[in-house]
Amino acid sequence: MFRILVLGSGAVSGLYAGKLAQAGCSLDFWVRKNATDLKQNGFQISSQPWGNFEYFPDDVFETLPESLDGYDLVLNGLKCLPEIGLESILGKAIPKHLPILLLQNGIGIEEPVSALYPSNEILSGLAFVCANRLSNGKILHLDYGELTLGSENRSPSKVCETLVRLFQSVGVPAQLTDSIRQARWKKLMWNAPFNPISVLSAGKNTSEILALDESRFLVIEIMKEVQILSRLDGAEVPESQIDTFITMTETMKPYKTSMLLDFEAGRPMELDAILGNALKIAKRYEVETPYIKTLYGILKLMNGSKRVE
Incomplete structure (x- = not known):
């Protein structure tokens, strides 16, 4: 057994x-x-x-x-x-x-x-x-x-x-x-926008996030930054995955992300695993990821933690 x-x-x-x-x-x-x-x-x-x-x-x-x-x-x-x-x-x-x-x-x-x-x-x-x-x-x-x-x-x-x-x-x-690293970048392409935005939008679910043009735009721009990082890291997720994820999220049941549930329960959020480590990789390849960096900075303030060096 x-x-x-x-x-x-x-x-x-x-x-x-x-x-x-x-x-x-x-x-x-x-x-x-x-x-x-x-x-x-x-x-x-x-x-x-x-x-x-x-x-x-x-x-x-x-x-x-x-x-x-x-x-x-x-x-x-x-x-x-x-x-x-x-x-x-x-x-x-x-x-x-x-x-x-x-x-x-x-x-x-x-x-x-x-x-x-x-x-x-x-x-x-x-x-x-x-x-x-x-x-x-x-x-x-x-x-x-x-x-x-x-x-x-x-x-x-x-x-x-x-x-x-x-x-x-x-x-x-x-x-x-x-290629498990490519699979991780693929998962991050979804997690990086939806988890933080759900917290910063005061509890909006996935359907509500995509329903507003401005937040939908933000989701896509963050996904683009993750796609660039995956390519630089030698485990490229195709850019077409962005449209696939948008369509998939629109058709799935409205969902409150795990980061939002952690925040609402007063538990620590997985900021470094989802955003902080991506920023370290961006720094390694000397590429700017302003949307990810902004989300990380605001959520760090909310989480009461130190910034990533």
């Missing part, structure tokens, strides 16, 4: 871990709090695309076991925030056979993990999904669900192939990619 250690119990990790449970995997969850409640009540998934289901983890704990030898994969579904370091959770060394899957938002997030665990395979996953956590263990899946997986430092990757097969066996549209 494929045994997985899941870090975090948010919308993305809870939803996709649930599909892996349906595929026959064994799941243990590490959470910062409410472990007893989650162990007793499990997860209740309200999924419009995949149907409602519930599942119970094999174990839930707030302190990791001393040995991770029995696991086949670590699935990191935590928010990608500077203050959340894997070293503080997993320790400085983990078994060399143990791969880590980063099922998180952002660009340039694999390098720090590879530097921390140079002997381990680092996988990356991008979920194109509309899903929110309503409360502990309760997740609402509104639309989409496509999953792209790839290995940062192994080719071919047997564990990636295994995960794709497992997801596909339970109806998740999963695909394997040899």
